[in-house]
Amino acid sequence: MTATSAMPQRGLALVPTPRLVRDSGRRLTMPYIGRIVETTEAGRLDPTCVLAAQLADDIEQATGMRWDTAKGDPWQGFIRLDVVRESTGGGDDAQVMGERAYRLDIAEDGVTVLGGGLPGLRDGVQTLRQIIRQSAPALPAVHIEDEPAFAVRGYYLDATRGRVPTLDWLKQWADLLCLAKYNQLQLYVEHSFAFDHMSETWRGVCPLAPAQIIEFDAYCAERGIELVPSVSTFGHHYMALRTRELRDLGEFPEQADRAYSFIERMEHHTLNITDERAFDFSCSLVDSYVELFRSRKFNICADETFDLGKGRGRGEAERRGVAAMYADYVTRLCRHLSERGYEPQFWGDIAVEMPQILDSLPDDVTLLNWIYEPEAEDEKVRLVARSGARQIVCPAVWGWNSLLARPHDAWRNISRMARYGWRHGADGMLVTDWGDFGHINDPRMSIPSMMVGAQYAWDPETLGDADDSEVASRMEAELNRRIALAVYGDAGGRLVEAWSDAARQVAFGWHELVGIVELDDGRGGLNEDVQAVMASRCEGEYRERVAAASTVRQACEASMAALEDRLDAAEAMNAALVEDRQTIAEAIAASSGDRAALAQPLLLACEGQLLLNDIGAHLARVWRDGEADDAESVRCGNLLAARWETWFEAYCRVWRSISEESELHRVADVVWRTADLLRGASVTD
Template sequence: MDALSGRRGTGRFAMGGGYEDRGYGRSASALPEPVLLPRPANVTWGAGRVAMPLSASIAECFPDDAVEPGLRSVPASQLLDDLRETAGLRWDIARSPRLDAFITLAIDGAGADLPADGYALAINANVNAETDVAANAAFSAGDTRPGVTITAGGFEGLRYGVQTLRQLIRQCAPVLPEVRIEDRPAYPIRTYYLDVARGRVPTLDWLKSFADKLALYKYNQFQLYVEHSFDFNGLSEMWRGASPLTGADLIALDGHCARLGIDFVPSLSTFGHLYKALRTRKLRALGEFPDQAGRPHSLIERLQHHTINAAEPESRRAVKAMIDEYAPLFRSRSVNLCADETFDLGRGATAALAARVGKGILYADYVADLCARVTASGRAPMIWADVAIENPAILDRLPKDVTLLNWLYEPDVPEDKVSLVARSGARQIVCAGLWTWDQLVPRFRDAWRNVTRLARCGLKYGAAGFMVTDWGDFGHINDSRLSVPGMIAAADAAWTGGGACENCDDCDDDAAFDAMNAAISRLEYGDPTGRLVGDYVAAGECGTLDWGAMVRYAELVLGGDVSAGDGGEPGDAGSDAVRAPLNDRAPLSNCAPLNSEVARFVDSRMGGNPVIRERPLSQCADGLEARDRFVRALVADDRFAARFADYPAARSRFDRARLAVGTDLARAGRVDARTRGAIWTSLEGQRVVDDAFAALAGVSGASDRDVAAESLEVWFERYADVWREVSREAELRHVSGVVWAVADALRS
């Protein structure tokens, strides 16, 4: 067993925010050790410390052929930037040993204990922090010259060692602690997957800065989910009004990721979830239900339908043309074809064929054809695994080179789907979720349980990699800056394999979750108390409803998103009352037809609710009755009933939790003003959404309806400013449409 195996995950967080003394500890009299995330496999802290010189160099002691051209000095440059920004030190880079070299970067490809992605980091001290005398030579293994040495089995491992040192510099410089670290990742592929198709398209500058953060936390793959948010040639009707990414954007981001050691993989929806494409006049005939293309825009319906006709040859030609245009913009040798949630397959235009040959055959043949196109270009295909898992016979018909992205987002992860794919022999990447979708304040407790348990499950069944997904359902209300704590926790899960000892059942308990939040607070946000992330989680849990309640309420009226008639949506053919400018519309009571699609969706999600059991929303006479019953159902819901029963007390608990977050923000030294604003805006959004529904329900202690309406509208204007700090305009109008629909209802 080499030095990097056998200790994976045994250093568990202590409640104080550091580590328990299980390979990580130091004596109580020493300075508290810094936080390192992801947690290294083996760490031994010494009692010494070393002062960094005012002038020194970083020595790159490895041959040119150990790294791709142009990338050699990227790790050293990252260190120079952190030294300058953290400690005001301006050092140099050398490519040979020098007397003034304080940091040495070396690659030992022949080292038996260092795989290509593994590294060893040693900081030698010259002063004992406890006794204030010369450091212990025994700890330094005979090398008493103060300084830092990172030795790696390959350039990849060197990158990871440098990220660990950067975290130490950010917390400790200009004095570093004595330490020995040996480390490597549990999963060779660690992917972050960001939705840029459901309403929010980030700016290129923000995407680059986020890639920088992914590199710091040792991700090595990045994907953006695209349906229509790229300016495909000849398809402007599909992407108009979406502020789409361009080829130049993707080429620039691809180069930036390559510099960081991140494989930027193209990901394109090619089967299901083609809502905008199949609403265009050019492509609508290719859908399973072409007659549905003219329905008013709906944030809910865009997630439920719009599967392409897999039996139509023109469908394949159109999708292949999109792949051929999109994939070459990336240097990656992988392509994610998605092909998930083909809800309408075999139900519409392909119903007769599916009845004859089977939906599984229809699905597999279409996907195999697209995979062959990708393989012919020298790339390897990926697809989401859900459809194949639902119909295991598909697994035998899929190409052998396809990687299955096996997504399981439940906090209590079932093993059966992971074991099924493993038994089939297919290569799989297990995919967790950040539980940010549909939320003003992310549900990080659910995310923590999901990522840690799935990471352990994936290793058990030999998964090739680990992915965490950040979706943006219902207009992408969730600000991606607020995903960072979840991103870091998922990075730790992917690197450590779930951070658990073998056969350990309590590594994802509340104490471990609290300790992870404390560690993230200290490292990422510079909160010396370690409280910020935990208090933010607690504030979110004191809220009552999520953004999805707003969307469901608005869209129970057909065309209830009051932005739907702005002319920007392909296929919109709502009534004149719906399409008219807001101030010119007829009274809502005169134009409130029920959206039966949305009503059935809500019924399916709330089927156990007593109000829905008594009379499903899909049986209501119109949208207004459905909205009224929906509010009554929320009040009766077991999850919310106690809060609505004593709403002033629930509101008071939330306000106290929000005050705690504000206090934490005041002392968090690494939170910039815009991130503070994003956090505060999300909490205010939670408050005004809860107040709006309390007013609609007429519960005791609720705000006046006019006051609640104005609070929603005032909040949205600030939210729009915060959105534009990191995102293009994109589909912000649909968020506004939901807010205004609820505000209008409050005043009606």
Template sequence: MLSDELKLLPAPESLKLFSGEFVLDLPVRIEGEPSFPGIAEAVLGKECVPGSGGIRFRTDPAFADEAYSLMVARDGVSVVARDLRGGRWALCTLAQIMERCGTRLPCLEIRDAPKFKVRGAMLDVTRGRVWTLDHLKDTIRKLASWKMNLVQLYFEHAFASKGNEEVWKDSSPVTPEEMRELDAFAADLGVELCACQNSFGHLTLFLLHDRYRPLAEIQPGMNFDSWGRLSGIPQSLAPDDPKALDFVRNLYESLLPNYSSKWINIGCDETLDLGFGRSRRKAAEIGLENVFAGFVSKLCAIVREMGRRPMMWADMPLRYPEIIEKLPPDLIYLLWGYDSNTPFAEWCGILKKTNREYWVCPGTCNWSSFLGDSTRRRENLKIAASAGIAGGASGYLVTDWGDGGHRQCWGPSLLGLAEAAHRAWSGLAPYSPDAAGLRAFGSERAAWWFEAAGDVDLSIKKAGIPGLYADFHLPWHQLDARATPAQAVYFRLARNAVRTLRDDIPADAPELLKREMKFAADFAGLAAERAVLRRESRVAELKELGRKMRPLIREFRELWLERSRPGGLDASAGKWEAAADELERIY
């Protein structure tokens, strides 16, 4: 057997194969730490009992944290690590070998260690889609098998916090009981479930309610610049309102007791309306950055009172590096960015000079897409690893957002999480889509399908034209001077590529995944057709396209409920329905 045939994810630092094999008898006999048989049974999925002649585990303080060696010889399996954490990761590797080889194990030696101390994934459960508990457990189980050791569930309003029922009642929220169950489930797999509650901006769904409206920075009659457009929709808390702090304290008091983790991500990103409303005068007097830093410092004080350590998205500190010295020294900075040229190296340089802890935070790049964004994802994940390793980042946290109602399918997200797990552990070692597909979907071809699917509109984007998803969300009649009929050629090519993919869905992919692939390809193909028709002013055919959307929307609703709770479904499906309505109203 060749080493490539094992298809290990993440790729180990060193792997040597030798002649011979060892047959691992069942039940698996374990020597070493008393608790190791229990860990082995959970990881390997086989009955494990104390005894000799199977797997020997010993600790060695000379090993680095979480590093391990795994040796398969003719007389048995040997695992050495500093402690049980490294032993667990060795078992994860052994489990993948057994998936390929059964109990007839090839003789080999693996030496392995992580490139990042913290290797995490953040899953959005608040922008429309709240995953079912079963789906979350399945995802955490996969992440643990890929040696990820931290998971965050991103909340704005979708946690069932005490006293806020009017806000979360229709969102099918995650309950305290579910969070405690998930926390214990993750801990058993060696994964830390870390609290994540946005605490400054991104609180619109609270602030639109009459009860919470007085806490907002933007009050009726006020406006701010929201991504180039004037908006009066509140996003952030008013930083000088004492009741705003009471509000956040209540969120923390509801959320934090359900976690065993010492950390909480307090968010604080994209406070776009700050300084445009109630804090305008103070921002003019002392500077917007100091208004921001003052409120964040108060949030951190609450967190410390509750015995936790805060982390935050670092867009404002990177924009105003001078405030870093004014913020609490224990605050962890999350350096996030999702482009192929995100300046992670520059950002790491800024933070390194301050002697503060920081993590690099790339993304799966699946949100706001039909089929993902493969090239951007690969480049983004890789440069984050490269800059983080060189720049001294202690953590690598991949994000999977749900912008626009979380309407994307799951496959490209899971593939992105698998690649991120490889980068977090193995750094710049060659990444294998075969290994990722096998471990994520049980299908190597599924990974290659998503890799190709995520680039169907790459030539469109390179030409400076909005991609399929972005173009689909422009009004059918909105065409700028560049949107000439000649552009239709690009979209015809994308349409043809999607049709080819639609006819080549891997037979060995799981049935639900195949349905999701078909749906995503059908919708992407429809978007490409719409782009062609609107550029060529073929109005009658555009109107017919609206009717063709209706069966796809019904399938979207059915697929949603396979992995997600019903809360948020009507609002998300409503975005598709509004697009169909627009086309059917053409006259």
């Protein structure tokens, strides 16, 4: 499905782009006093008139006047919302429309949005809202016909790896997802929900509570978004398996008292499924969580079970094989859900690496097939399709471990995965937004990539399949321009392009800083698990040097040496980043959107990345050249430490504006330890 007409004539930029737009070329002035009417049938489907209220809010924002709303066929209004009636016997309204299709007409005698069903009507309203936001009080006289490709257009938001969003902000995010025509949302939960009898696991992280989930579920449902429960039930139990009550359920309970580590948290977290209590534990999470949602779907996660069969389960793994252990456990969990009338989902990374698992899955299971490489291939999508299993393709917004997120990598990944999913019969697309290593990435920094996901979930073949790099570059730039206007009111269309370029100016990133800090095991010794991860990131001789290090100092020096080419370019990268920041600031100043809400996280992220680049270059210079005691080096280190600490205080205030305190203290620990290094604290030899 490809858009047959775009709307560049008057600067309108609709995301996702409708498949058919006929523009008369005329502009029509809206009445200053008006009404929005939901017909009897539309009102039955939208009993609280959320759709009419959304339009009234946008009209008030654009014109200053609050329009009336009503429902029922007798009422007259300039904007009329309707759905196709089964009883229609002829004429244009008898045209067959799928439930997700809509038609939108803006004419002199009024505006009509006609949906094939409630989903189509809702999406048609979102198109009208975007037009109103960009052009009211003079609307273009247009006829639009539209329908999405994928039935499932979902977003997956990390609410566990350091940052727990406030309920108020989650509602704002649901509003934005609705405007972008997403219809599913999942929150990633490990230890960040207040399960009964698990207070030792969630204490101190400001967990989500049952009442919040119930309220948010209702809020999402009113906006056509299915809130699907998702909770870790197999792997990713790092926090639970460090507690005194639950540690005995893990593969390596003897390691439960090791110092906390962001890196280890991503590596060691798997249940020992040879202990039957593990299955009872998994089922208890499912049974208590599922009751809070109206959805009949449930994501058990079950991904990255790295430790399976390596600790207490080693004997079973040697006897049966890890693949059989994994398949049996996931199948049991899925059947537990199926027997209760729910449709199970789980992440497909283990299954596609061990294809024999695919043949043993229950028929009602949906694989969430995540592939995050920017240059992703379709091999794994084809593999699942050939097996006959249902799948949803899952690309990423590429925000993790990045202050600025990475719109360019996200565009390459999302556009490919959408096409693969469409061509291989996937049920839909679920765009993932992760927060590894403390969730340093402000979720609002993912908005451009979230909009890219909205475009490609709606139309996976957007502007064709451009393998030519020059054509692809133009496609990306055009989509960035439309997102800048549609979301931020940037008529010049420069904002997202400059943002995307700024995100590439990373000489030294957050994940690299975390690795350097965590090479120290907290007791002055070398953390060999972190060392192994750091070595795996390097190539050639550097991988060998990091792996061969026997002290923290040697491992730090070798890790920084592996970044030498990038760190040597830090000054040039910062110069480019300063130019991008200037373009961003000018675009914000000229935008018609909420400038403060945009400037706050975005300009703060630019400043943070400038600092990270300087910090990396300074530490590399000190360790490489032995300048730790040089007067100028000491002065530079002290200055950088002060700037870093000052920046972080501002960062904390911004964090608290949309998130609970949650695990901000763990991010602070990395920041303060870095400041100590900058001030000359010794790295243990």
